[in-house]
Amino acid sequence: MAAKIWAFLNFKGGVGKTTDTVNLAAILAKHPDFRGNRVLVIDQDPQCNATLWFLTRERYHVATSRNKSAYHLYEAQMRGSQVPIQDVITPVYRDPESGGGIDLVGASFDMLEQEEDPSLGGEAAKAATVIQRAIEPVRNAYDYILIDCPPGYSIFTRNALRAAQHVIVPYTADYLALEGIKWIKQLRDRFARGHADPNSVARIGGVIVNRYRAGFRASDAALAELRVVLDELGAQTGEKIHLFRPFIREATAVTAANNEQRALVDCEPTAVRRDFIRVAHDLVQTFRRHV
Amino acid sequence: MSEGECGSVLERRAKVGPLAEGLRKLADTLEANQALYEPITFEREATLLAQRLREFLLREPALHRVSERMFLECRAAWLRAWQQAPAEMERRCENVLGRLPHHVAEESEVSWRLHLLVEVILLMPDAAGVLALTEAQGVESPVRGMGGDVHVEDRGATDALLLWGQMSQEEFLLSWGRLDPGLLRRCAGLVGVTLTRPTLAAKRKLHALAVRLFRNTRM
Numbered sequence: 001m002a003a004k005i006w007a008f009l010n011f012k013g014g015v016g017k018t019t020d021t022v023n024l025a026a027i028l029a030k031h032p033d034f035r036g037n038r039v040l041v042i043d044q045d046p047q048c049n050a051t052l053w054f055l056t057r058e059r060y061h062v063a064t065s066r067n068k069s070a071y072h073l074y075e076a077q078m079r080g081s082q083v084p085i086q087d088v089i090t091p092v093y094r095d096p097e098s099g100g101g102i103d104l105v106g107a108s109f110d111m112l113e114q115e116e117d118p119s120l121g122g123e124a125a126k127a128a129t130v131i132q133r134a135i136e137p138v139r140n141a142y143d144y145i146l147i148d149c150p151p152g153y154s155i156f157t158r159n160a161l162r163a164a165q166h167v168i169v170p171y172t173a174d175y176l177a178l179e180g181i182k183w184i185k186q187l188r189d190r191f192a193r194g195h196a197d198p199n200s201v202a203r204i205g206g207v208i209v210n211r212y213r214a215g216f217r218a219s220d221a222a223l224a225e226l227r228v229v230l231d232e233l234g235a236q237t238g239e240k241i242h243l244f245r246p247f248i249r250e251a252t253a254v255t256a257a258n259n260e261q262r263a264l265v266d267c268e269p270t271a272v273r274r275d276f277i278r279v280a281h282d283l284v285q286t287f288r289r290h291v
Numbered sequence: 292m293s294e295g296e297c298g299s300v301l302e303r304r305a306k307v308g309p310l311a312e313g314l315r316k317l318a319d320t321l322e323a324n325q326a327l328y329e330p331i332t333f334e335r336e337a338t339l340l341a342q343r344l345r346e347f348l349l350r351e352p353a354l355h356r357v358s359e360r361m362f363l364e365c366r367a368a369w370l371r372a373w374q375q376a377p378a379e380m381e382r383r384c385e386n387v388l389g390r391l392p393h394h395v396a397e398e399s400e401v402s403w404r405l406h407l408l409v410e411v412i413l414l415m416p417d418a419a420g421v422l423a424l425t426e427a428q429g430v431e432s433p434v435r436g437m438g439g440d441v442h443v444e445d446r447g448a449t450d451a452l453l454l455w456g457q458m459s460q461e462e463f464l465l466s467w468g469r470l471d472p473g474l475l476r477r478c479a480g481l482v483g484v485t486l487t488r489p490t491l492a493a494k495r496k497l498h499a500l501a502v503r504l505f506r507n508t509r510m
Contacts, residue, residue: 175507182510220483221500228449228508236510 003040003142004287005135007164007202011187012180013151016170016210018049019254021148026263027280028144029093029102034280036098037143040089042131043107044070044160045150046115051106053261054092060106063090069108070131074155077130078114078121085134103142111156118155125194127155132163151180153187161191166205166287168244173212173222178229181207185233204233206242206286208279211250223247244282248275448477455498456505463498464491 008017021041028037043050051069052060063069068088076083085105093102114120120127135145147160161167167184171177185204192201207230213219230241251272257264264273451474455463467489475497479486482500486493 178507217483220481221503224449224452224481225504225507228453228504229510232508232510 001143002139003135003145004166005139005145005147005164005202006166006168006205006283006287007147007149007160008170009149009157009160009167009184010169010171010177010180011151011153011183012172012177015172015177015180016208016248017151018045018053018148019258020168020170020208020210020248021146022050022053023257023264023276024280024283025102025144025146026093027265027277028284029100030095030263031265031277031280033277034100034284035095036100038100038103038141040103040105040135040138040142040145042070042105042135042145042147042160042163044131044147044156045107046109046111046156047150048107048109050148051104051108053258054102054104055090055106056261059090063106064108064110069106069111070156071108071110071114073105073130073134074111074114074120077127078117080122082133085138115154115156118158120155128158128162128191131159135163153183158191161188161202162200164202167202168205168283169207170210171207171226172210173216173219173226175222175225178222178225181226181229181233185236203237203239204241206244206283208244209247212247213250242282242286244279244286246275246278248272248279445477445481448474448481449504452478452481452501452504453508455501456503458498458501460495460498463501464494467494 008021010017025039025041028034029039041050041054048060051063055063064071068090070088072083072088073085088105090104090106091101092104095101118124118127120130131147139145145163147164149157149160167188169181169184171181181204188201188204195201207226209223209226227243230243234240249272251270253264253267253270253272257267264270264276267273455478458466475489476486478501479497482497482504484493484497484500486497
């Protein structure tokens with residue numbers, strides 16, 4: 001079966017896009033409830049946070065020196081050619097017993113330069129399909145493809161929107177993150193209008209609430225606002241936008257794990273680890289029937 | 292303060308006695324049930340509960356309709372319902388109350404449930420109402436957050452807040468007297484405010500949050 005492809009996107013920075021991407025990838029590949037899944041993570045953020053998280057700084061330099069990053073997919077496009085995605089994949093985890101694992105198409109700081117040329121020296125429409133075309137041949141080799149997006153509407157975000165089936169929106173309970181969700185809808189629709197088949201652009205699949213603080217008045221008010229906005233967006237598109245449960249609580253365990261480049265699923269059991277696992281279940285269930 | 296108003300306050304205060312007494316009876320019953328509750332836990336819970344009920348009595352005119360007999364009947368129906376289907380009761384209560392339990396002083400399960408009891412009695416001041424609660428149909432499923440927290444999608448309260456958010460403060464304050472206290476409480480809970488007293492400051496705060504909700508959710 002072809003992989004489910006999710007892009008983690010919010011135009012607001014610091015809402016947990018990378019944290020959600022890497023932890024959910026690790027859970028889908030390693031946790032006993034999901035063991036055996038083959039997961040491909042594609043880092044589309046030139047800040048390379050997901051790449052550094054998976055590879056650490058030393059391995060990042062090795063990978064980029066061997067041309068193993070998304071930069072080379074885009075560079076090939078600029079030259080009018082195409083690089084097979086297998087050439088830029090770095091394996092980061094394998095479970096020989098289950099057959100599951102995590103592969104990475106890392107980002108590179110060099111992508112910052114490519115960001116300045118949205119058409120990559122050619123047609124803008126074609127430049128937005130680099131990732132989509134690259135993953136097509138390997139889509140059956142994975143169960144899930146997770147794309148970590150930058151916090152902006154760059155060529156990399158547009159590639160993610162073309163490649164993914166659904167946008168998963170990481171959100172923290174504040175007004176600016178809510179504005180980020182509204183912008184995703186507007187820009188996604190604008191982008192889709194430019195295509196013969198608007199369905200070829202990812203739809204907003206749902207929202208993951210991060211760093212939730214129970215009993216904090218501002219959180220409650222912001223969540224009430226989020227529900228109103230999701231209802232409105234759902235009414236506009238005719239599709240319900242899912243609010244994934246549970247809300248992922250604010251916890252130092254997340255920061256501690258990030259600092260050690262460890263997935264929460266590899267750490268000792270904590271409440272926030274449980275939140276992530278339950279969200280992974282909700283994600284899988286929600287999109288189970290989507291081909 | 293007019294003579295009538297003064298009489299009304301005195302009348303309300305007079306009601307505190309029997310109800311508090313009813314609460315003490317509840318305390319005795321629960322304390323006797325050592326298998327379920329530690330006495331020290333219970334004492335703290337009962338004190339908190341009595342204190343909270345007293346506060347409600349002073350501010351909730353609807354409580355005048357709650358006699359001690361009603362209170363005890365409610366309590367009996369309530370405990371029966373919890374015994375028979377605790378998970379279902381928990382869900383129903385959360386739906387009806389439409390708010391988080393974080394306003395509870397002590398977050399232990401005992402405290403939470405007892406406080407819910409008081410609040411549900413305030414909303415449905417008769418045993419039939421409490422029983423009806425257990426049989427309520429068509430209530431949206433609550434959404435569990437973390438720990439014991441619950442997030443309820445309360446469309447009615449959201450719509451009310453969006454409407455108030457389009458009013459000027461003066462219009463909102465003028466309409467206050469006509470607003471359903473239950474709806475006000477649900478709305479306040481939705482935006483994280485505990486309406487302990489309908490003071491001018493509380494009304495203004497609720498209006499400000501309604502304006503914010505309306506403004507922030509405009510597409």
